[in-house]
Amino acid sequence: MPQQHAFIGASVGLHARPAALFVQAAARQPVRVRIAKAGGEPVDARSILSVLGLDARKGDEVILSTDAEEGGAALAELAALLERDLDAEP
């Protein structure tokens, strides 16, 4: 089962606009992706409420995972997105 770690890059954390951009990107993926904080329960990455509920702050480690064997590219794309400071970008 593909997994990938990422550290939250947005200065406001995975909240507000960065959370919305992440959830939209997850919904565009051909595979179902889950996200968890290190040591926490994984939640559906397409669910804005579940993602906000993680309360992931800047610098927190999160784990992306999927049941689809071919999902590695999706995880890589989402991990790269999480590590950017989405809030500082226009």
Next chain:
Amino acid sequence: MRTLSSHLTGIGVSPGIASGPIERLAPPPTVPEGLRPSGEPDAELRSAADALAATAADLEGRSRTATGAAADVLAAQAMMARDPVLVDRIGELIREGRAAPVAVVTAFDEFRAQLSAAGAYMAERAADLDDIRNRVVARLLGLPMPGVPDPGHPFVLVARDLAPADTVNLDPTQVLAIVTEQGGPTSHTAIISKSMGLPAVVGCGGVAGLVAGQVVMVDGAEGVVVVDPDEALVAQRLGRLAARRSALTGVSGPGRTSDGAAVQLLINLGRERDLGVVAAADSEGVGLYRTEFLFLERPDAPSVEEQRGAYARVFQAFTGRKVVVRTLDAGADKPLRFVTQPDEPNPALGIRGLRTSRRFPELLDGQLRAIARAAAGSGADVWVMAPMVSTAAEAAGFAAAAHGHGLPVAGAMVEVPSAALQATAVAAACDFLSLGTNDLAQYAFAADRMAGELADLLDPWQPALLELIRMTAEAGRAAGRPVGVCGEAAGDPLLALVLVGLGVTSLSMAPTGLPEVRLALSRHSLAECRALAAIALRSPDGRAGRRAVREAGRLE
């Protein structure tokens, strides 16, 4: 045929006459207790899915027409309404045998509890979630949408009461007048309607029985709402108003008593969209620039650069005039998502005004920096003042911070009785004082500003309040510091005479109040104002004081 029109009375808080169909600010819908599913689970599922999708589409549409932070909040709300996990959970609850509205409320409340548990920022999202839940439930039950209506034509807004958040998006081209069932003369409705120049009547319980579309005439000076008014009556009242207004244009320019004592006449400014109206008024500047409107309805604080831009636009509009900027006054009736603690047991006595900087010093620092940068490039005479100052030490700390940012004139608002009692020390600690009479009355009389039943205690004519004003003005005079009044009291022409008699040197009010106050001052000497103040101070209560001063003064 005679029309049967009925008169409903309330308290007139913003003068003017307007007539039109009413629309209601709907209360949040409630699901009837023990509601059973009306159809098969599949039908219930479909109706829930349709209501969620329609709510999301509506929010997306509003997000496209909104700008800035408001657009982001609406877009995030739309995503919540489309949240697949939420939709699944509602489906589960319906299949277990619940009616669609019950399932919606249950699922939203589960997510709400989860978010509230996750910290302060999340607790604010919980409020967004409540709003979506109310919209979905209103759709399912066929109830009117909560929030400010948008019927597509101008209307008279009727509500139980208005909160600041309700008024942020009021469109001055669509709202003709405001009538509320509750609220008193210092309620938020009074402030916002005056700043928008809209006629308003508050505390008018009679409008509870009216339905959307019924035509009313609102007389904001008399505090009367006429249901189904006769056209001739509307025409006659509008004519009388026009005649009165033309009499007032006889005096203009800086405020003066009949013997030439200067009383600066200033205006209160809140929402940036009112800037045009406010800047065009015949005033000597802004006596109270309420900056919190820049901070309302957004998930986080505006950046220094965004603030600088907003302040610069205000300073630009007032080139050559004075602008007194009040730093952020969050809390109590003006909660902010990123500052206010939702669980404060007594917000009016809690972390609000200058006290916010105890917890968030960077907020005040950033604001002073933004004001200083905007002031540097402007031709306006920029002053700053802090709300809710309680001690001379707080005033000194604020003045030092403002001076440190290169803002030369820094003052303290006197709204807490302790600051009035210590006015000599507070005046010595900073550059000027400004009396906020609404809050000063609330705290001196231990009477909630929103409590309509206690309106007599909140009456700005109460001698105890006038005594606190007298002490403050006297301390300012002795220390050579200007003392202004920027509460609603300053806009009452009769009371303005008393305030000047008590020693107040400037009056800041809504633009609609300026002509009457200017005219009243021009007809009385400073000595006459002092005599009127003495009468008001020795009256047994506010009502008696007003009556006695009215009889002694020369207003028609």
